[in-house]
Amino acid sequence: MSFPGTTVAERIRQAGSFSLRRFDRTLPVWIGAALFLVFLMLLPLGWIFVASFGGEQGWSFAGYVQVFTEKAFLRAIWNTLIISLWVGVIAVVIGSLLGWLVTRTDLPLKRTIRALVMASFVTPPFLGAFAWTLLAGPNAGLLNKIYRSLTGSEEALFNIFSMEGLIFVMALYSFPYVFSMIANVCELISSDLEDAANILGADKLRVALTVTLPLAAPALLGGFILAFLHSLSLFGAPAILGLPASVHTITTQIWALFQYPPRLDLAAAFSVPLLLATMLLIALQKKILGRRGYSTVGGKGGERRLLHLGIFRIPVFLLVLALLSLSVFLPYWILLKAALAKAWAVPLTWDNFTLENFKFAFFQYGDTQAAILNTFKL
Numbered sequence: 001m002s003f004p005g006t007t008v009a010e011r012i013r014q015a016g017s018f019s020l021r022r023f024d025r026t027l028p029v030w031i032g033a034a035l036f037l038v039f040l041m042l043l044p045l046g047w048i049f050v051a052s053f054g055g056e057q058g059w060s061f062a063g064y065v066q067v068f069t070e071k072a073f074l075r076a077i078w079n080t081l082i083i084s085l086w087v088g089v090i091a092v093v094i095g096s097l098l099g100w101l102v103t104r105t106d107l108p109l110k111r112t113i114r115a116l117v118m119a120s121f122v123t124p125p126f127l128g129a130f131a132w133t134l135l136a137g138p139n140a141g142l143l144n145k146i147y148r149s150l151t152g153s154e155e156a157l158f159n160i161f162s163m164e165g166l167i168f169v170m171a172l173y174s175f176p177y178v179f180s181m182i183a184n185v186c187e188l189i190s191s192d193l194e195d196a197a198n199i200l201g202a203d204k205l206r207v208a209l210t211v212t213l214p215l216a217a218p219a220l221l222g223g224f225i226l227a228f229l230h231s232l233s234l235f236g237a238p239a240i241l242g243l244p245a246s247v248h249t250i251t252t253q254i255w256a257l258f259q260y261p262p263r264l265d266l267a268a269a270f271s272v273p274l275l276l277a278t279m280l281l282i283a284l285q286k287k288i289l290g291r292r293g294y295s296t297v298g299g300k301g302g303e304r305r306l307l308h309l310g311i312f313r314i315p316v317f318l319l320v321l322a323l324l325s326l327s328v329f330l331p332y333w334i335l336l337k338a339a340l341a342k343a344w345a346v347p348l349t350w351d352n353f354t355l356e357n358f359k360f361a362f363f364q365y366g367d368t369q370a371a372i373l374n375t376f377k378l
């Protein structure tokens with residue numbers, strides 16, 4: 001601000017002081033961080049796009065033409081879409097059921113169930129896939145051996161090396177994404193809204209369809225997209241269970257293109273559909289959900305009453321444990337059994353018990369020690 005009688009120099013000093021006060025000193029930090037993040041994104045993505053147009057004959061679209069015309073590549077894309085779709089659906093069914101039971105019913109041992117879901121969440125899917133090869137392998141899988149001994153059949157009951165087996169295992173380690181979203185939403189939905197619908201004459205089914213489901217719809221959609229994206233990008237489980245059955249996905253097909261002789265141009269061109277699908281799903285989630293949110297309008301938050309399961313309390317609890325045993329109890333048990341056995345395919349008796357596997361893996365085998373050290377470094 002200037003006053004009458006001030007000189008030109010004083011006015012310039014006042015204007016400079018005012019502009020300095022308005023200058024945000026954190027702005028250079030934000031600009032630097034933004035440029036750094038853009039660099040981190042543009043460098044790998046730019047390399048993929050540049051490499052996808054390269055080849056033995058120079059710049060061309062030959063890689064894209066081959067990717068979208070060759071049957072093997074199209075089959076891998078189709079397999080990936082089918083697997084991810086079914087994984088998303090199954091994850092929504094299991095995750096939403098468990099999330100609702102834990103938050104809106106009087107199910108016993110809720111903290112234990114949450115801990116088991118978290119154990120499933122932190123279990124690497126490739127580790128679960130490896131465990132299920134020991135459980136449901138067509139030849140030496142434990143469950144198939146038990147089935148043969150009980151029925152006398154020579155056929156296998158389960159074949160984990162199939163598209164169905166791959167969907168089953170990937171869904172077991174994708175449903176925690178849906179569970180966390182549904183559990184958070186169900187803890188926020190007030191029972192007053194459902195009570196109001198009941199007072200107006202709506203039965204439980206109509207209340208669920210007209211009140212509870214619309215409130216949980218954004219979380220269901222978000223959980224489905226997360227599970228879909230999770231399965232879309234997995235490599236370990238498809239490599240362990242899919243490759244023996246000749247079921248290629250996008251990720252395993254990209255890995256195959258890096259084998260000798262490497263075709264980096266095709267691998268880059270084949271990576272673009274995966275990248276575009278990821279970007280499209282994220283944009284779709286943002287478009288559908290937008291700023292949509294729900295809150296209870298009023299002075300106080302509504303009461304969240306629990307649904308009493310009555311005589312079904314214990315059966316439902318056993319069903320929940322059975323579902324979680326597929327992702328936690330059975331896999332970890334078979335891995336521990338195999339680690340403590342001289343021969344993993346035979347019963348674990350004192351004659352078959354050993355600690356030599358741990359001794360060899362941790363103290364004698366140099367590659368294991370280097371792998372542990374590298375893992376902690378990374």
